[in-house]
Amino acid sequence: MPTIAIISQKGGSGKTTIALHLAASATQAKKPACVIDTDPQATAAAWGDWRGDFFPLVVTSPPARLAKTIERAHKQDDVQVVVIDTPPHAEAAMREAIKAADLVLIPSRPRAFDLHALEAVAEMVEFAGKPAFVVLNAVPSGATRQVAEATETAKSLGLKTCPVTFGERADFHRSSAKGEVASEIDAEGKAAAEAAALWKWAARQLK
Numbered sequence: 001m002p003t004i005a006i007i008s009q010k011g012g013s014g015k016t017t018i019a020l021h022l023a024a025s026a027t028q029a030k031k032p033a034c035v036i037d038t039d040p041q042a043t044a045a046a047w048g049d050w051r052g053d054f055f056p057l058v059v060t061s062p063p064a065r066l067a068k069t070i071e072r073a074h075k076q077d078d079v080q081v082v083v084i085d086t087p088p089h090a091e092a093a094m095r096e097a098i099k100a101a102d103l104v105l106i107p108s109r110p111r112a113f114d115l116h117a118l119e120a121v122a123e124m125v126e127f128a129g130k131p132a133f134v135v136l137n138a139v140p141s142g143a144t145r146q147v148a149e150a151t152e153t154a155k156s157l158g159l160k161t162c163p164v165t166f167g168e169r170a171d172f173h174r175s176s177a178k179g180e181v182a183s184e185i186d187a188e189g190k191a192a193a194e195a196a197a198l199w200k201w202a203a204r205q206l207k
């Protein structure tokens, strides 16, 4: 089953926002998804509680139990994609998620301190030999130069950058706070379009 790990060393980079939106976009594209929350903060799991009994499913798993949890997700009727959300500053959890993944996404805000934190992750994914891409998140509008510079920094660390970026948009945090995703509060909005584009791109990588 296609499995996508969302990892980053830095707290608040957008891991959970991207995990939930990616899983919801996959589900909307007829690939029902399950998010496995390996973060003890359990933010994705709380979102799942607010959402109730609707896809994407969210289950929790200690990192050491990840392989078993993925196996169980396989057996769930309908689940066709797994997205793993991980805690920040947690090397062991990141390693487990990378090991389980077919594709690794690394959310980062396009700012110097955030990009600096990519170094440790870059070494980890290179060692594992998994396809990995930085996903620039919360990009201020019109920040073309910032995106170009961030892409260069990622490249200097041996990391590719996903062509889809998420802008700094109220729809991302307003929807998450209600157990929803951006497309469910504004189907025509830019946040909804970015989330759909991210899944479309990821699906191509997984082929």
Ligand SMILES: Nc1ncnc2c1ncn2[C@@H]1O[C@H](COP(=O)(O)OP(=O)(O)OP(=O)(O)O)[C@@H](O)[C@H]1O
Binding pocket: 010, 011, 012, 013, 014, 015, 016, 017, 018, 039, 041, 043, 086, 087, 088, 137, 138, 139, 166, 167, 168, 169, 170, 172, 173, 174, 176
């Ligand atoms: N593109 C965005 N636009 C606006 N707000 C965003 C965006 N991405 C994330 N946020 C907000 O930033 C905060 C941190 O995001 P999120 O929880 O997804 O990060 P995280 O990397 O999972 O954090 P942690 O490391 O604590 O798990 C949240 O309040 C979220 O709603």
Ligand SMILES: [Mg+2]
Binding pocket: 015, 016, 017, 039, 043, 085, 086
């Ligand atoms: Mg999180």
